[in-house]
Structure formats: structure tokens, C-alpha cells
Amino acid sequence: MEHIKKAFNAIATEYDSQREHIIPEMRLFYGAAIWAAESRTNEPAILDIGAGTGLLSALLLQKFPDAHLALLDISENMLEVARQRFSGQENIRYIVSDYSRSELIGQYDIICSALSIHHLAPEDKQQLFGRIFSALKRGGLFINADQADGETEYFRHRYMDYWNDFLQNGPLNKEKHAEIIRRRDTLDRNNTLSEQLRWLNVCGFSDVDLVYKNRTFIVTVARKG
Numbered sequence: 365m366e367h368i369k370k371a372f373n374a375i376a377t378e379y380d381s382q383r384e385h386i387i388p389e390m391r392l393f394y395g396a397a398i399w400a401a402e403s404r405t406n407e408p409a410i411l412d413i414g415a416g417t418g419l420l421s422a423l424l425l426q427k428f429p430d431a432h433l434a435l436l437d438i439s440e441n442m443l444e445v446a447r448q449r450f451s452g453q454e455n456i457r458y459i460v461s462d463y464s465r466s467e468l469i470g471q472y473d474i475i476c477s478a479l480s481i482h483h484l485a486p487e488d489k490q491q492l493f494g495r496i497f498s499a500l501k502r503g504g505l506f507i508n509a510d511q512a513d514g515e516t517e518y519f520r521h522r523y524m525d526y527w528n529d530f531l532q533n534g535p536l537n538k539e540k541h542a543e544i545i546r547r548r549d550t551l552d553r554n555n556t557l558s559e560q561l562r563w564l565n566v567c568g569f570s571d572v573d574l575v576y577k578n579r580t581f582i583v584t585v586a587r588k589g
Contacts, residue, residue: 379442380417385534386544387479388527389578394478396576396583397509398423401474404503406430408473411499413463413492414438414480418446420509421456424476431455434470437480438462464488468499475500478509482554489555490563493586497567500588506569509576509583512557523579557582 384390397420407430412421415435425431436459437443443458450456464484468475475496481489496506514520531541557574561584564572570589574582 379445380419382536382540382544383419385536386531387581388530389581393509393576393578393581393583394420394423397476397478397507398427400507400575400583400585401427401476401505403428403473405473407432409470409501410434410474410476411436411468411470411472413468413475413477413496414483415446416442416478416480418443418449420476420478421446422449424474425453433457434459434472436461436463436468464492468495470499471501472499473501473504474507475504476507476509479511481508482511483551485553486555486559489560490566493563493567497569497586497588502588504588506564506586506588507583508560508585509581511552511554511580512560512582513554513580515556515558526579554580557584560584 387393401424406428408428409432410421410424410428411434412418412424413436415421415437416439418435421433421435425433432455434457435443435446438461440460443460447458481492484492493506500506514523531544536544557577561572561574564584564586568588569586571585571587573585575585576583
């Protein structure tokens with residue numbers, strides 16, 4: 365994970381400004397994750413895994429303004445941007461940790477993640493899903509807005525072509541475009557959607573489904589019954 369930490373420390377200050385030019389239909393993507401979030405309490409305990417600059421957490425706070433949030437990330441620089449975003453905001457904790465290995469301390473109503481878990485190796489993803497299940501309260505939700513490979517080589521290529529066209533037709537210059545491609549090729553370790561859904565079911569989640577998909581970009585929801 366050290367190479368991931370280094371890469372995201374380097375781009376922390378420009379991360380948010382690039383998001384909408386990197387993620388097709390970004391507002392629908394994040395919107396689906398926020399729609400999926402529900403809680404029996406008005407003050408849910410929420411853990412944001414790979415929280416980065418706090419973009420997903422900020423959107424969740426609009427829905428649950430009295431939530432107690434914990435932002436977990438391996439990149440100190442990304443969390444520093446989050447601290448600035450939430451300056452003066454109470455009920456927020458910041459945890460610098462390698463979540464691919466560390467225990468998830470506490471019990472949560474919602475555990476969420478956006479565009480982070482796909483960096484892990486398959487076995488680490490499966491183990492993380494198990495730790496997430498254990499850290500959720502009964503009835504709690506795991507919402508993962510992330511990436512997935514196409515189910516076949518044909519669709520993998522189609523999805524990459526779609527994404528590359530989106531990047532090339534956006535406002536980012538050639539240097540930034542090349543940097544994004546390099547980061548994607550070296551850091552992304554996507555698995556298929558069917559694999560990810562199966563892993564969630566194996567962990568014991570009672571309700572598992574896909575609530576959004578745009579080629580590579582997916583939002584899955586798993587409930588601990």
C-alpha cells in the first residue's frame with residue numbers, strides 16, 4: 365500500500381478539482397450512493413473507508429447532519445484536505461491507517477467507500493469485506509461506490525474505450541490525461557461485479573445488490589440482517 369499512499373499524497377490538493385473530469389456521470393454515481401444510505405437513527409455512526417478528501421462524507425452529512433463520522437485513509441495529505449473541508453465541524457474523527465490490514469474499531473450504522481477498495485488485491489478485498497461485516501451493527505449498510513472489470517474480455521475493452529473517450533474529450537490537458545492513465549494502469553486492481561457480489565454474500569450479508577452501474581463504475585449495497 366505504500367505506493368498508493370505516495371501516489372495520493374502527491375495529488376491531494378488537486379484531487380477534488382479533477383473528479384468530475386475523470387469519473388463519467390460523477391453526480392449520478394455519488395448520488396446513487398447517497399440515495400442508498402439509510403439509518404434507523406438521525407445520528408448514525410458512519411465510517412468512510414479510503415475517505416480521501418472527504419467528498420463522500422460531505423454528501424452524507426447533507427443527508428445526516430447529526431451523523432458521527434470517522435474518516436479513514438492511508439494518505440495523510442488527503443485527510444488534511446478533508447480536515448480543511450470540515451473545519452469547525454464537530455463529530456468527525458480522522459484515522460490515518462492502512463485499512464487493507466488494520467482492524468476496523470467500533471460499531472457503525474453505515475460503512476461506505478468511494479473509489480478506493482479497487483486498489484486492493486482480490487484476497488485483501490475479501491478479507492476487508494469480512495471485517496466490514498463484523499464492524500456493522502445489525503441492520504447496518506455497506507455502500508461501495510467503486511470500479512469493476514467487465515465480465516468478459518470483450519466488455520473490459522469496451523469499458524476502457526468508453527472511459528478513455530471520456531477523458532480525451534474532457535478539459536484536462538495531455539499531461540494530466542497521461543498522468544491519470546499511468547495512475548490507473550499501475551494502481552487499479554479491478555475485479556468483476558459478479559465476484560464482488562459473491563464475496564459480499566459469502567461474508568454473511570443478507571441483502572446484496574447493485575444500485576448503479578455505468579460501465580466500469582458501480583455502486584453496490586450490502587445489508588447486515
